[in-house]
Amino acid sequence: MSSPKILAFAYACEPGKGSEPGAGWLWARMLGRVGETWVITRSNNREAIEGALGRAPEDSNLHFVYVDLPAWARFWKRGQRGLRLYYVLWQGAALVEARRLQKSIRFDFVWHLTMATIWLGSGAALIDLPFVYGPVGGGVRTSWPLMRALGVKGALFEVARELTRIGHRYMNPLARLTWRRAELILVQNHETRDWLPRSHRHKAEIFQNALLVEPSGLRAIRGGSPPTAFFAGRLLAWKGLALALRAVAVLPEWRFVICGTGPDEARLRRLARRLGVEPRVEFLGWRPREEVIRLLEKADVFLYPSLHDEASFAVVEASSGGLPVLCLDRGGPPLLGGMPVTTGNIHQTIDRLVRALSEVQSQEAVVLPSLQDRRVRLIGILRRAGFPIAGARHVTGMQPRSESRS
Numbered sequence: 001m002s003s004p005k006i007l008a009f010a011y012a013c014e015p016g017k018g019s020e021p022g023a024g025w026l027w028a029r030m031l032g033r034v035g036e037t038w039v040i041t042r043s044n045n046r047e048a049i050e051g052a053l054g055r056a057p058e059d060s061n062l063h064f065v066y067v068d069l070p071a072w073a074r075f076w077k078r079g080q081r082g083l084r085l086y087y088v089l090w091q092g093a094a095l096v097e098a099r100r101l102q103k104s105i106r107f108d109f110v111w112h113l114t115m116a117t118i119w120l121g122s123g124a125a126l127i128d129l130p131f132v133y134g135p136v137g138g139g140v141r142t143s144w145p146l147m148r149a150l151g152v153k154g155a156l157f158e159v160a161r162e163l164t165r166i167g168h169r170y171m172n173p174l175a176r177l178t179w180r181r182a183e184l185i186l187v188q189n190h191e192t193r194d195w196l197p198r199s200h201r202h203k204a205e206i207f208q209n210a211l212l213v214e215p216s217g218l219r220a221i222r223g224g225s226p227p228t229a230f231f232a233g234r235l236l237a238w239k240g241l242a243l244a245l246r247a248v249a250v251l252p253e254w255r256f257v258i259c260g261t262g263p264d265e266a267r268l269r270r271l272a273r274r275l276g277v278e279p280r281v282e283f284l285g286w287r288p289r290e291e292v293i294r295l296l297e298k299a300d301v302f303l304y305p306s307l308h309d310e311a312s313f314a315v316v317e318a319s320s321g322g323l324p325v326l327c328l329d330r331g332g333p334p335l336l337g338g339m340p341v342t343t344g345n346i347h348q349t350i351d352r353l354v355r356a357l358s359e360v361q362s363q364e365a366v367v368l369p370s371l372q373d374r375r376v377r378l379i380g381i382l383r384r385a386g387f388p389i390a391g392a393r394h395v396t397g398m399q400p401r402s403e404s405r406s
Helices: 019-032 043-053 083-104 144-171 173-181 190-195 198-203 241-250 265-275 289-297 313-320 346-362 371-384
Strands: 005-009 036-042 062-067 109-112 131-136 184-187 204-206 228-232 255-259 281-285 301-304 325-328 339-341
Touching (some): 019 036, 019 043, 019 371, 036 043, 036 083, 043 062, 062 083, 131 173, 144 173, 144 346, 184 198, 190 204, 228 289, 241 346, 255 289, 265 281, 289 313, 301 313, 301 346, 313 325, 325 346
Parallel strands (some): 109 131, 131 184, 228 301, 255 281, 301 325
């Protein structure tokens, strides 16, 4: 049996980035180790992909096809504004291109990779091929006893998010078709698997989208004075930084360094002033990845008390570099090397965060599976689900091609 031909949808796919874009690129490379892979992605990812593709050992097994909506259909999209609607419309364009490719290439199966939310569904399910959905997230709920820590805007956002999830679960025909058509659903955490209707849970396997192909270069030093907690990411209410600030306020010997920007920054700064911890809290704004790695090396713990993160590249990088990660017992971070803190009401959760910070010096970070371990496990999952997998490539080193790519 020859290696399979795989068609993948990856709206977000960009080398050298974290979060969804980084996941799209790393998963494209992962599929390139399983079989010959065609990836449909957005046109604005082309420059970064073509610049990195020749250095990827899976180069000869990867083909990228770039699709975007016409200018008149995307003028209203600016950054995060309109992203969800644009993504849904883009799937229609990707579906048209996928059907065109299918006429000339005998694909063995189709795969939806990034921007995969369990309650949105996928246009890839409309292609008459065996279908893999995920890794998907979207099943982690906010802990209602912690809603007061989110502020008014943050709490309203969570209520709207929960109503949206419920509405899509019962009234989104594309989502229901996607669950039914998928022969395998990769979910990022236990909560997302449990959120699926019971009739589809037997097809779900937990497999995070956060992969780490190349070492981050992080080598945690720790043991500095004063002890330092570190956070990197978008400043959103549900990231739980209000809980982190309240925990740091109880530990006068600790300082807290925050990298990132976002709509919750002004509220967090006000809270730091009100708690009297402003001199010990640094808001550094956005920083390049290389600088974030240097700052992480000097930290004692990566403090990531997100209320419903599906998975996190930041957690993976910190854990893989030997830095302990403190998170809440929700979503994907505990599965990626995070040391989970049990949630309760606000006061209980803060007390437990304080205790965990006080004891973190004596704890060791979790060693994560290697990329090769993940690839072997993925191939095993695919075979058990009945997918035709044979001759998957074993790629051990970076062997860039010497010739230029047309």
